[in-house]
Amino acid sequence: MISPAITSTRPRAAWTAALPVIAAGALIAYGLTSSGYIATVLGFAAIYGVFCTGLNFFMGYTGQASFGQNAFAALGGYGSAILTDRLGLEPVLAILASMSIAGIVALVVGYPTLRLRGHYLAMATFALGLITYEITIEWTSLTHGYMGYSGIPPLGLFGYELANEKQQLVALVVIALFGVWISNRLRNSRFGRALRAIAGSEAAAAALGINVARYKLAAFVIAALYASVAGSLFAHFIGFISPEVFGTAMVVLSFTMLYLGGIGTTWGPLVGALIASLIPEVLRSTLPGGLKEGQDIVYCAILILILIFVPKGLSSLGSLWQARRSAVREG
Template identity: 40%
Template sequence: MNKKSLKLIYNNSLVGPSIFFALLFCIPLVGSNYTLAILTMIGFYALVCIGLTMLTGYAGQISLGHAAFYGIGAYTSAYMTATLGLSPWLAILVGAFISALVALLIGIPTFKLKGYYLALATLGFGIIVYTAFKELTSITGGSNGFFGIPAIQLFGFEFVTDQSFFYLIWLFVFIALIFSRNIIHSRIGRGLRSIEGSEIAADAVGVNLMKYKLQIFVISAIFTSISGSLLAHYVSFINPTLFTANTSIYLLIMVIIGGVNNIWGAIVGSATYVLLGELLKHFVPVFFPNIGGEFEIVFFGLLLVLTLIYMPNGLVPQFMKIAGKFQKKERPAPIAFTIDTQATGGEVND
């Protein structure tokens, strides 16, 4: 991959995402159902992490409560479709609206805090919502879970196979990626980067800190809610254990591993998390048969520490550096000579 190809992928052009998703959408032609299921799960996490990357990497705000929005989308879709018999598409929109409203109400007092206090406030919000999922048994089913969530339909076609849901979730990821890149390269994106660099400096030049923080928090909540709604219709069963504080921590780990300063890091981090998780499930019981079920959080915790120490910018810059080493060396441009015709009397001698 040469330097020009890298620019096509990482600049604001549609060429890079179009090439990537065109190749990705060819995978169902040769991939197995297991491969499609893995890629579908990567898509669910990538949709969440795109919004979380904008919030964390570009606005500099840490959230440990995004599992709450994930669950709000899932339970809204589950209740409205399975209990009320409404359209899944309407349920997805309602879930996104509720998540946006909750994000706005929570964000107004929360974003007056900074640093660790902000992280703890969002963590507390996530724990409150998780508790609500467990206790509101008449709506959520409590710890027993919510069964019988119907499949999504579009013009009579049901998204029930891994292949159909693979295309559906990655279409949403594509839309979210393009939308987020447009924001990043816009006036709002410049405002977000100024906040991430220095809130004091951004405030001094007239950047409305609260406005930009709330806007990006609401957008990330909408992306997360949509992903949760789609997950509910994909698995047809949900319970509160899917939306614990650990889920929020894992989402943040994905963002950091992929690279908080690049929107592509959301996809890279999600893929890394899912693929490593599958490898752990296959090989850890073989080599360590007596190990407990908490080995994943220990492993990813260590991976997070190592990433912050040795690759603080995540994997994406490392991939760019490796790809740059394989690019062809450009030949030096020929030296241009100028001849002073006055000094030679207007003649050029051989």
């Protein structure tokens, strides 16, 4: 008998397919019935979920390295801020316009950069993030430099604004789920199979007729579009952005989320974003007084333990459980 661990995604039971929707519903309910602070934490998780879902296209599905997606989040964030503040655009239109700019920049930057591979590509993309960071600091007439950009309007459409964080949380979760839905559709499409073939072996993919350079560029642009949306959502959710928001810490955190949830999986990025956002809050509220000082150490220890015992990420827990159950059943 073939083990479930080595079989593909067979048609799943209806309840399994509905699980993400139920989980999202429970999350929204929790956020709406809790304090505004919890809603803000969950909102951050949803925004990072969007960012990581995009990063997953390039790093997970296509198997490439990018340390510079924060650059496109910065483009989205500052694009939204400037377009709504100076040009008076609707937030939704500003998000779409910022996406277009980020997409074009990704196309122009990605074309030469993606000729590199491995560590060289990682360094080039890292430089992209650093350059964008410097620009946001130095171009003060446009970005307000270290002071940051404040007074960014909340999400809304046709004059209607989502006034508080709980209303915005609902919108953010819906957008994050929509992002995962698109990711899932693309992953299982002809396009997605080409990306995953490139991740498996670039030489073999090319030898079968796949234009590797073009597909890598497409994955890079898609990741940039997601990053731009995440940056814009952050700007409208918090109402303030600064260069630090889109700094190197964003890259480190998004990598943590991606590997924690399961790189290359559909739900992994969102799951990772949620867990990595919630663990510090849970520790803050549950650790006894004396241990609160070492909260970061406990947080890191938990992350390391998860990665040791569930190396394929938390979203693989289901298949691990199924494999163990069938192993027990077989004897």
